[in-house]
Amino acid sequence: MRTTKREDISSGTASIAPVSDMATPRVVNADNQEKPVIVVHDVQKIYHLGQTLVPALRGISLEVSPGEFVAVRGPSGSGKSTFMNIIGCLDRPTRGSYWLAGKLVSQMSTYELARIRNRLIGFVFQGFNLLARASAQSNVELPMIYAGLTREMRQQRARQALQLVGLGSRLDHKPSQLSGGQQQRVAIARALVNSPAILLADEPTGNLDSRTSVEIIGILQALNQQGLTIVLVTHEPDIAAYASRQVVFRDGRLVRDEPVANPRDAQAEWAVLSTQNPDEDY
């Protein structure tokens, strides 16, 4: 594996990636004037399993600018989940550096990482990960509790966030009283409450049917159009087609990084789907 140093790139602009045998990665945000929200430089993650060393990430470098909708694709074992964990500050890289919103996160202590997770990152998981015993509103308030917001502020923002995702009438419902799509919407609302810099979605539609998946992606796209940077991990090419940029992992390396030519419009699709009867064949 050869890596090219920053100065070697002829275009002289942002993103670099290790040169591999696969297709040459292309620079995607050359014309972007704003400072990137994510800068990852030669990040490696090596696991120690007894005597053996398992490299999960073999030197990833990439940048994400504000307002992008990035889909991270790759088969299982490609390292995309490991990459997500590092981007989400749940884990630290073995080597390399990671800047989030201008802060060097890869060197931070556990305490500081928790603060970063709380204030700068919003998580949406495949399994929703809501607290089963708490109402929708309580679930959405959770990040604000740990941020230390006043009670009035928490309740106000929780209600606002739930209204934003269309669940204003279900504030007191428990997860068991909500459908899968509704639960994921609660999770999205929860991810928004601390006004994070990025939203990380790990297979957000993995537990949802195709119809509801469109609805959820539609919400994410709408948020993205409002300016929220979204990084979405998926193994489904259909879902990745909604993003504005695709990044492909293979065997711990970044093998493709290119913009999506004509991203699918989930909101338009949902407009059509919502008029159809879901029980009819289509």
Place this chain on the structure above:
Amino acid sequence: MSTLNQEREASTSSSRKPTILPRLKREDFERAGKLGINISIALQALAANRLRSLLTTLGIFIGVASVVSMVSLIQGVSANWTDTIASLGTNMIIIAPGAGNNLSNSGLSSNGGVSVSSRVTSALPAAETTLSLTPGDATVLVKIPSVTAVSPLLSIHAQVISGNQNWNTRISGVDPGLEQIQNWTIGQGDWFSTTDEQGARTVAVLGQTVYQQLFATSGTDPLGKTIRIGNQPFRVIGVLEAKGGASTTDDVVFVPFSTALERLKNSSYVDQILVKVDDASNIDAVQRDITTLLEQRHHIARGSADDFNLTSSKQLLQTFDQILSLATALYVSIASISLTVGGVGIMNIMIVSVTERTREIGIRLSLGAQRQDIRNQFLIEAVTLSLVGGIIGMLLGMLLGLVITARLGVPFVLTPTSVLVPFVVSAGVGVIFGLYPAVRAARLDPIEALHSL
């Protein structure tokens, strides 16, 4: 579909993109700590599984209840003892015949009252002991420095009759000085005087119990009335106020010593000699002097056992203090054992709870909970369990203590410490036994925790 669509239309007209939710400002944050919210999170978690929480508190609750009731019993008995000893007279030395153990007859009597050695309070005729103390001894002892008063004691058990009432009681033949020695207070009439003593007059002073038994029902004024002691007529010249202490303290009739010697019990020996010392600090010195003097008078060879023994009120208190310390040590060890068992129960349940809620912990950590938030949450849960158990146990223990002390006729003592100590100790148990599970929860890896079931 949602308000997002409406906002999209609105935003395209403005030059700057609006944020989805308003940015957070400094004043949105709580200035106080996160303790309050952590407490409510912990309480919600406990309430979610009420039966389990209740059963866990049971371990602490039973331990605390049993200890608190034991403590109130011990405190009540101890208060009773000190009252009894005080009622015998402070700064007093009791000389009794025989070389036996002073406290062989002390303890709880069958009717629930606490009786100090029968030789001390009732002074039964020394059938089982040697006869060695004489009236002459009493006269001599007055000369010892720091001695303020001495009284010999002749004791008889006899029936007292007044009109159609009769009552069996003990008759004590004593010097007039006994009034001061044992701190008796006259309620009606007078104590007998030195002239009564010299003239061996047949006068009697009744203790409160005897007065109640013989005169209270008929309501007659006892003063001047004739009563029969044995077959001898005596004139009542005074009634004593109740002194309390042991239940038999007021069940007595005092007559002059010489009268008792002449008419009730003809003996060259006395049953006891009571000596009053001017100050507590001189008791030891006086005891030594008495011992030396009596050994000489009784011609006791060096090295052989004395034919008398001394007990000071101070010694009695000391002995009872020792017994109290023993009882305290006993109940503290029992308390420690039962609280440890209760605490282990709490630790056990908390570990189970942490394991069960691993995924929940992972969610909280991923949303930005600090490790100390997680630790504090579980610690608060453990302390709440132990405190609730401790408070309920304390209340029930006090209730039990009330019942037991009432049944045994001892006072119920309640001090700030008897409320504070169970509270503090049960909170401590919660912290100590809840710490390990709480730290374990805090150390979970968020990624692994999220992946557990």
